[in-house]
Amino acid sequence: MAKKKTSIKDIAKSLGISITTVSFILNGKAKEKRISEELTLKVEEYIKEVGYKPSHLAQSLRLGKSKVIVFMVEDISNQFFASIARKIEEKAYKSGYKIIYCSTDNDPEKAKALIDTFKVRSVDGFIITPTPALESTVLELLEEEFAVLLFDRWIPSIDCSYVVVENEKSAFEATSHLIQNGCKNIGFITVESDQIQMIDRLQGYGHAMESHGLKKNVFMLPFHNLSEFGASSKIQQYIQKNSDLDGLFFATNYLAFEGLQALNSLKKRIPEDVLLVSFDDHYFFTLFQPNISAIEQPIESIAEKLMEGMLMLLEDDESSKPDYKVTLPNILHIRESSDYKI
Amino acid sequence: MAKKKTSIKDIAKSLGISITTVSFILNGKAKEKRISEELTLKVEEYIKEVGYKPSHLAQSLRLGKSKVIVFMVEDISNQFFASIARKIEEKAYKSGYKIIYCSTDNDPEKAKALIDTFKVRSVDGFIITPTPALESTVLELLEEEFAVLLFDRWIPSIDCSYVVVENEKSAFEATSHLIQNGCKNIGFITVESDQIQMIDRLQGYGHAMESHGLKKNVFMLPFHNLSEFGASSKIQQYIQKNSDLDGLFFATNYLAFEGLQALNSLKKRIPEDVLLVSFDDHYFFTLFQPNISAIEQPIESIAEKLMEGMLMLLEDDESSKPDYKVTLPNILHIRESSDYKI
DNA sequence: TATTTTTGATAAATCCTTTTAGCAAGTTCC
């Protein structure tokens, strides 16, 4: 039953010619290799007739390129990563690349294991949101001449291509926005993390506060199992303890969601009692009443630059030392209606 | 620079033995093939020493199995599909399978093109949310003896394994819930679609209304470009025209989101003016004030059954006619606080 | 001692392509 796939060999045999000739014709090298137009046409016709498609597996083995890119993120079910995955996919498939995805949970061991697996699979490139302690592994990849592109966060200590956003600048702007709207005591709610993008966001907040002579007030949640950990109630406690808070800056949107629940439980009104802003925009923020201000990461551009960079790295002819380092601006959406401003 | 990978051939040469022997040892057939323990140990040690890993590409070529599964959904950035992707991934990787994903946008042409691409790539299995008009393509896949597992929706006209949920039953229950809480005029808001799961949901609603002698009131939005199409304002118009509506059933959560915006614009209160229920639960529904009732699809179970089924289909030794048809129950979350009930 | 078995290994085919090197036969040139 299992229809045996026709191979180039079958074609050659059927037409009584050599494999080489068929291969040349298939790869558009008929002219170059001086195959007569007559034979070329005959072969092409036959190929169409039997619906022959070459085996990518064999091609990959022979050519040493698999046309597969690994998309390795913290969590593919996270809206941000999923959205980028969607865009990446489209662009990759257009260029004949396939995308395998995987999630690290930000666990270095898991990330290393996954990378190990994929090296063997002879994939061509890696798009990675690096976990902590991944320097040496990434370095190895680079040494073995894989195309590697970091995103969301990068690794300052190694020279690797990346696509990131202006975390510090946007956090600075968003904080300044709160200050300009009268906030004097702004809490920055984040997670314990040594990831560079989180550090940058914290710094942006810090600089804005300092430059206005305001006192910083940072609340750090433990990184893992946020909701199981009762993040919402932890935030609630924090807000209660700091009764003079008039502004809150959430370092990510899932923190903002938890925060919204906390504020709701405390019957705090937005924006009358407290002004909000969150990093990472979400459809939800425009649905919530009142709308929540947020910093939108430019998903489309990120995906575009990622594929552009990846293709550049992949098509690089091992000569130059390719370098693709992009930092994209975010978009700050101010959403509290102006009537409400303090 | 580019470290050439060591192959089985290199190992054989270095140790002055044959490739066959090395292969036997690698595949744990040393005993069976009567390789001396002495040599086995020596080879195993050497393999560890040089850190040899077999080429999956070559193995796939030889064995005709790639250990790759395609996960083809309508839109991978959709929270529902992304969540399943996340779970599937975990289970697949544990069994040594890799997942390639792709999105069809529910476009049959796109779906066919993608399937064509993957057939050539010699993937082993397909997990598919079928688009309309995909019967013949799926049938071809089955004839070519790929492992095929449909989910979210199935194709009644062909005998293919699937994992779906009880759409009709849950819609019936949810509608009954609204009726039991006093609703007399319940609008069912859905999209124009001949997809079986949407039809089933509509039927569940219909049966519930009929069995209570109530008049059906269905509003269908065109399928494509929902938000660009101003779905929210269309729903708003519908609600205004039907001023006697006291309950709304949204066939999917993204319709509910649009509906919530519409209700908000109309200053309709929930649950005082209208009771809501939506298919497909969402984190958002518990965050929204008041919380929104919804039918939760059991993502974990779906993913579990999908991988269980896929592995069964894959490991089936071409003898039997494997059949894996699963229909899972949903969970109805009633969320309006009871004080509010009409 | 001669024959059969067992032991411990291996050569070679196969999976499907790409690509280098080369070979006959026909042309051109002087």
Next chain:
DNA sequence: GGAACTTGCTAAAAGGATTTATCAAAAATA
């Protein structure tokens, strides 16, 4: 007429594994 090209095509190696069939030497049997 013989050297030098051109033309049109192909044999065979390579890429990295698996597996069948086979083989020489040692051990067991008669």
